[in-house]
Amino acid sequence: MKRTFWKEAVVYQIYPRSFQDSNGDGIGDLQGILARLDYLQKLGVTVVWLSPVYKSPNDDNGYDISDYEDIMDEFGTLRDWEELLAGLHERGIKLMMDLVINHSSDEHVWFVESRSSKDNPYRDYYIWRPGGPDGALPNNWSSIFSGPAWEQDETTGEYYLHLFSRKQPDLNWENPRLREALYKMMAFWLDKGVDGLRMDVINLISKVEGLPSVQHEDLAPGELAGGGEYYMNGPRVHEYLQEMNREVLSKYDVMTVGETPGATVEDAILYTDEDRHELQMVFQFEHMDVDSGPGGKWNVVSWTLKGLRDILHKWQVGLADKGWNSLYLNNHDQPRMVSRFGDDGKYRVQSAKMLATLLHTLKGTPYIYQGEEIGMTNVKFPALEDYKDIEILNMYREKVTEGGTDHDTILQAIHSKGRDNARTPMQWNASSNAGFTTGTPWLKLNPRYTEINVEQALADPDSVFYYYQELIRLRKQHPIMVYGEYELLLPEHEYIYAYTRTLDDEKWLILLNFGDTPQTVELTDELNAVTGTIISNYPEEPAAMDRSTLRPYEARVCRIG
Structure with a gap:
């Protein structure tokens, strides 16, 4: 397999509005990010993905762009951006920008x-x-x-x-003049030194000719339906991406990842097979729907390890030979992973480290979302007025105000799945407003910032932060973490996710307990062949006779042979 910088990368996503405010207006900005670059360098990440910083009226927090070649006033100026790019490059960190080209702002x-x-x-x-x-x-x-x-x-x-907000009209990719204008804009940024592009909902750019209505026998006259089958992975999407690659991307050493809701493994191979010259990897969402019921995202149901593992395994195997996986469990659109897939109470630290081990030892490129590396949790604001996200507010109006659904039921769903869980300001210290701003923060802080913050993490050698730092260091030192073949073990275990990674004559065993009670690992041959522990989220080694027992949320990466 061809070795590349983007396969070996560890990406850190910054949501600029919530990262660091430098001027006291309560909104994160570019100078704030610049002031925290040494922190990112200390963590060890090699790529920063910046959520949109372009000019925008902020109907959808920057994903509605009114000028693709300028910076949002709240975030700073183009000169600030250039200073940030230089600061990242001085520290050996690449910059990946968000590219939002399925739609623009209605103010463009x-x-x-x-x-x-x-x-x-x-x-x-x-x-x-x-x-x-x-x-x-x-x-x-x-x-x-x-x-x-x-x-x-x-x-x-x-x-x-407008597939999204009414202030986000969809661009017409059928128009070659529009495509040419977008490619010119992409070159503008790449010529400035941008190292990567994360393409927002890029698989929605091609719509089925005629834009037909959804036909279903259960639909009442005038009733709305999803329509995704007519615009997800549409008829000309691969033609457009190959043209984009030919006209722009192939001329730069650039990292590309496409956000592709509704994409299957088979779709992902088409998008990311290196011989097809489209993208390098995609964000798929199948594992993000593991706790969604028949009613969709807001119909929250219990998830199982088997359900999550089956999906991750399918993608590991499916993209083993062609294509490449993006590894993530949360981002700006998803709730905090330790609250969703771990335990944000008693075992917060252990489960945060266990989930990090999963992300950094599967095959693919890991993505860290800001605050994940200190174990930030969901927020659970008690009042609807505390939420700012357009998706939450629109959904509440539709389901409660107009639809009559019970307020408490919907608020509970918001607590579990709302996007503002990820958007509360970064927790730097235990001082007023967590060191994020000297003003009034645009979105309330998670009250747990007094116990969960960067200053506390850096002072504790056993913190989640230092565990991430070690995982990233290991990835840089051991090609097996990037290029090793993946093989699943114990496919039916209720609580344990076990697999091996193998590269040449080197073999690692990864054991992850997703439960809050001790679990027995029935892998006698593999455990007997263990010659040492590479990393574990518990400070003390288990006694030899207890190797087969995993403690609550324990993660263990061992060398075999």
């Missing part, structure tokens, strides 16, 4: 022109349709953020498509 000059008249040169930069009979919507697709995926514009009377 392209859309301002597009909506001004039907014959405007920019009209075809977006997806416009006339209404149906009696003013009906062009089709019955629902927005991913609730409500219809169409908004009528008063000026021309036609509707524009």
Whole structure:
């Protein structure tokens, strides 16, 4: 397998609004990130992924871009960004920018022109349709953020498509002039020295011709339906990505990862097979739906290790020879992993380390989301007014205000799955506002910042932070963690995820207990062949006779032979 920097990378995602405020306005900014670069260098990460910092009215926290070639005023200036890039490069860290090109803001000059008249040169930069009979919507697709995926514009009377917020109109990739403009914008950033691009919902850019309505016998007249089958992994998406690669990406030594909701293993191979010249890896979401019931994300159900393991195993095996995995358990759109897949109470430290071991010893490129490395938890705000996320607020209005669902039931779902769990400000110390800002934070802090913060973690040699630091150091020293073959053991165990990694004549055994009680490992041959422990999340080694017992949330990486 070809060896590359992006396979060997450890990526750290920064959500700029919540990382560090430098000027007291309560909003994180570029100078704040710059002030924390030594912290990132100490951790050992090799790539920083910056969530959007472009000009934006912030309807969806920067994922609605009004100017692709300038910086949001709240975050700073282009000069600040250039200073940040230089600071990262001086420390040997690469920069990956977010690329949001399925949609723009409705305040982007392209859309301002597009909506001004039907014959405007920019009209075809977006997806416009006339209404149906009696003013009906062009089709019955629902927005991913609730409500219809169409908004009528008063000026021309036609509707524009928005798969997300009504302030995020979808770009029309059928238009070659639009594609050319986007490629030119990408080159603008790559020429400035950007090392990677994370492409937001990139597999939604091609829609099925005609934009047909969802047909289902259970649908009532006028009822909305998802419509994903008509825009996820659409008919021309691979053509577009190959064109993008040919026109832009192939001309730079750049790391690319595509966010691809609804992608299967087979889809991912098409996106990431190196011989196809599209992307290098994708974010898939199958494991993020392991606790979603028939009603979708907000219908929260209990997850099982078998369910999670089966999905991760499928992707490990599926992309073993072609393609490459992105390894993550949380990000800016997902709840905190220690609250979701571990124990954020008694075993918070042990389970955070165990989950980190999983992410760094599977085959693929690990992604760390800010605060994960100190074991930050979900927040569980008691009042709806404390939440800022558009997805949460739209869903609440639809299900409770308009739909009559019980408030407490929905609030519990928000506590479990809401995106603001990940967006509470970074917890730097136990002082006022956790050292994030001297002002009023844009989003309330997690009250646990007095016990869970960077200052505390750096003072404790047994902290989650130093465990991450060691995992990253091991990855840099041992190619087996990157390139070793993966093989699953104990596929039916209720609590233990066990597997091996093998490279040439080197073999490692990874044992992970997802339970809060001791578990027995029935792997006599492998355990008898263990010659040493490489890393464990418990400070003391088990006695020889107890090798087959894993303590609560224990992680053990052993050398075999």
